[in-house]
Amino acid sequence: MIFPLFKGKRKIVIDTSVFINPDVRECFGRTSEEAINEFLKITKNTKIFEFYMPSSVFKELMYFVEEKKLSKDFYYLIRIKSPDKHRILCPAIFFYELVEEMRARINKGLRAAENAVKNVSQKGLDETIKDLRKKYREALREGIIDSKEDVDLIFLSLELKATLVTGDQGLILWADKLGIEWIIPNKFKDFLISSIK
């Protein structure tokens, strides 16, 4: 079975961008810790959700925040769980799409590298390397699943039949291919409050 059906509460999988990215977290708080505590305060009053975070994403979050500044409710309200990646299945077509997208991007990365080699005598070494890194990153990283954290968020959402909350547009694009529900962080506070009223 690809999509096990879960009864009971609606499940929400949370990405770090909800609390870390300043543009994204602003509706919750000025700092990451403030944003997390405000989120926990609101969700304590919601009765219909369960919140999850994959281990890899939790570790990423803890890298950015001071744990001792977080509300004691954190570990009760946010469940830490990775997808059961040896048992979860995904359609082969998803794999095809990643390989074809990567192939196009690998070619784009080589063109960026060749241009850098051609232009270094005019632009200078430091400027060329800086520009190369930016263009290479755009070609090979942005808008694609490129980390364990990304894959964990996708497959945990699939496994739990959960709604994914992320500010990463690339991740939303790939979640969409598997029929995963999503919501952007800017609307997440209103979404939570609507469930209380």
Added chain:
Amino acid sequence: MIFPLFKGKRKIVIDTSVFINPDVRECFGRTSEEAINEFLKITKNTKIFEFYMPSSVFKELMYFVEEKKLSKDFYYLIRIKSPDKHRILCPAIFFYELVEEMRARINKGLRAAENAVKNVSQKGLDETIKDLRKKYREALREGIIDSKEDVDLIFLSLELKATLVTGDQGLILWADKLGIEWIIPNKFKDFLISSIK
């Protein structure tokens, strides 16, 4: 069901390398057409196999051979069929492994690009670009699934529970992760003859 069980004949999925790569096809013939015709002559006497080739791999093969030089038995003995990629499922772990492998290789590709930018003033433009392309290719292409043809061979073998015949060591490595049976082309002629005796 991930692994549908098939009764009857043993299924073999054939990669182009069996007939195209000179080092690999030598047991069958000097040219690609000779190799294919020798293969067809032998397999006409085998009763226990069915041979398959994904559409993408067939098109690749036809790019290298003159169709009119091929035995009339070709389309009877080699079945052209792509995997049912919307229905075939694969474990999420396979996806993780590809993403993690790609991430390491993307970093390696950037290092190759940066080295090229640093060395161009000494090595000259043409030599640097040539060397960059080689190193970039090694970093991002070799030993990894990087084309539709590769993915087709893997998933068709999985769907049919077939044995994959390929000279591509990278492909064997990835087929192994999904428990796909394989045989190298150099041993393929003996394998076929053994089934007749």
